[in-house]
Amino acid sequence: MSSIVLVGDVGGTNIRFGLSELVDGKVVVHDFVKMPGKDYACFDDALANYLTGQKLDACALTAVFSLAGPPIGGTVALTNRDWIISESDLTTKFGFQSVELANDFKAMARSVPEIDKNGLEVIRSGQSKSDAPYIVAGPGTGFGVATLINNGHGRWQVLSGEGGYMAYAPQTPIEIELAKVLRRNQGYVSVEHVCAGIGLIPVHTAMCEIYDRAYVETEPRDMLEAAAAGDEMYAEICHIRACGTMTALGDLVLANGALAGAVLAGGVSERLASYLTAESALERFYERGRNSRFIANCPIWLLTEATAPLIGAGAIHLKDRSE
Numbered sequence: 610m611s612s613i614v615l616v617g618d619v620g621g622t623n624i625r626f627g628l629s630e631l632v633d634g635k636v637v638v639h640d641f642v643k644m645p646g647k648d649y650a651c652f653d654d655a656l657a658n659y660l661t662g663q664k665l666d667a668c669a670l671t672a673v674f675s676l677a678g679p680p681i682g683g684t685v686a687l688t689n690r691d692w693i694i695s696e697s698d699l700t701t702k703f704g705f706q707s708v709e710l711a712n713d714f715k716a717m718a719r720s721v722p723e724i725d726k727n728g729l730e731v732i733r734s735g736q737s738k739s740d741a742p743y744i745v746a747g748p749g750t751g752f753g754v755a756t757l758i759n760n761g762h763g764r765w766q767v768l769s770g771e772g773g774y775m776a777y778a779p780q781t782p783i784e785i786e787l788a789k790v791l792r793r794n795q796g797y798v799s800v801e802h803v804c805a806g807i808g809l810i811p812v813h814t815a816m817c818e819i820y821d822r823a824y825v826e827t828e829p830r831d832m833l834e835a836a837a838a839g840d841e842m843y844a845e846i847c848h849i850r851a852c853g854t855m856t857a858l859g860d861l862v863l864a865n866g867a868l869a870g871a872v873l874a875g876g877v878s879e880r881l882a883s884y885l886t887a888e889s890a891l892e893r894f895y896e897r898g899r900n901s902r903f904i905a906n907c908p909i910w911l912l913t914e915a916t917a918p919l920i921g922a923g924a925i926h927l928k929d930r931s932e
Contacts, residue, residue: 614926615665615705617656617674618713618918621689621750621807622646622876626659627916629673629923636723636923638916652694653702660703667703673922674699674708675716677751679771685710688771689750689807709926714753715769716921717874718745720914721757722765723924728914732873732886735908741868744861745912746772748854749875752801756865757872765929773801778856780893783819784849790815800857804850806877816846833880850877851884852893859894862907870908874917882911 616638618625624646627638640663649655660667676685676694683696696708721729721743743757754772759765777798779788791798791811802808809829817824820842827835827843836844858871871894873885884890897904914920 613670614923615667615670615672616919616922617659617672618716618922619646619652619674619676619687619690619692619694620713620876621677621687624649624652624655625916625919626656627919628663629919629927631927636720636920636927638919638923641916641919643915646690652692653699656699656703667705670705671926672699672705672708673711673716673926675711675713675918675922677713677749677753679712679769680710683710685712711922711925712753712755712769713918714745714755714874715767716918716925717753717912718743718755718757718767718769718872718921719765719924719929720917720919720921721745721872721912722759723920724912724914724917728912728917729872730882730911730913732909732911733891735870735906737870737908738868742865743869743872744858744865744867745872745874746858746861747873747875747912748773748801748805748850748877748881750806752799752805752854752857753875754861756861756867757869759869763928765924772857772861773805774799775857775860776800777803777853778860780852780856783845784852786819787812787815787849790818800853804853804857804877805875812846812850816842829880847881847884848887848889851881851887851890854878854881855885855890855894858909859897859904862894862904863897863900868904868907870910872910872912874912878911879913885911 616629624644627641678685678688746754752773755769779785
């Protein structure tokens with residue numbers, strides 16, 4: 610097994626690369642580079658740029674890439690980008706010793722046992738049950754979901770799927786109105802459609818209709834600034850996305866019995882942190898009617914480690930494949 614692994618993460622917005630290895634039993638990443646995905650016509654171009662910039666010989670390396678899409682037969686069609694990436698094609702073109710493709714939230718979840726406490730911000734402390742799974746989920750460009758299971762003696766298993774396509778569950782009158790407009794405009798409405806970056810323009814458009822305002826193209830950071838300055842519509846957009854995220858996160862904990870804890874991940878989660886930690890959003894996680902006691906002590910963290918999916922990709926090869 611290679612002692613150093615080339616790791617990469619391809620999301621809907623950015624591409625990240627690094628080199629991963631074991632140090633004192635923990636997976637670490639160095640030579641980290643982040644690139645805007647829009648700067649490249651295909652993944653191969655971004656990868657070639659990294660290899661050249663770091664003066665790396667692919668023939669001496671094993672590679673693990675985490676991608677925003679489900680791996681099927683060694684190939685991933687990215688969910689939110691028009692790219693198809695193949696293990697065999699990358700091996701043939703670059704000469705790697707081996708290539709493995711993994712779902713991005715599988716890698717994100719697998720990083721959780723490897724990162725130190727500085728990479729996890731406590732949102733709500735509680736009692737983590739050591740014999741229960743973790744849920745790792747949240748919005749970035751899409752809405753990723755994975756279940757992290759401790760099989761004992763340092764062995765971890767990750768179950769990943771396409772949980773972001775769960776149906777959106779509106780709870781308040783304005784959320785119900787938003788869901789009605791979205792359903793009229795696009796049909797099925799998922800959690801990803803409301804909470805993730807890919808759904809922001811349709812949500813913004815629908816909210817302008819509800820508030821009887823003209824739609825003006827607005828960057829996400831400008832929406833946050835407007836909300837902070839007291840703009841009611843933009844504040845409501847942020848609040849709805851945060852509450853939708855926390856509702857979905859609580860649903861996932863209930864469905865999986867994930868009482869080890871819930872880990873929020875994804876770039877949108879970090880940007881909406883002040884809304885996600887508001888009591889109104891936390892109530893959506895914990896308030897479960899007669900079954901609220903089941904989830905009452907479940908801890909919640911926010912994953913802030915920038916290299917988390919790369920650490921997870923490294924762990925998949927350096928630890929999990931060695932067992």
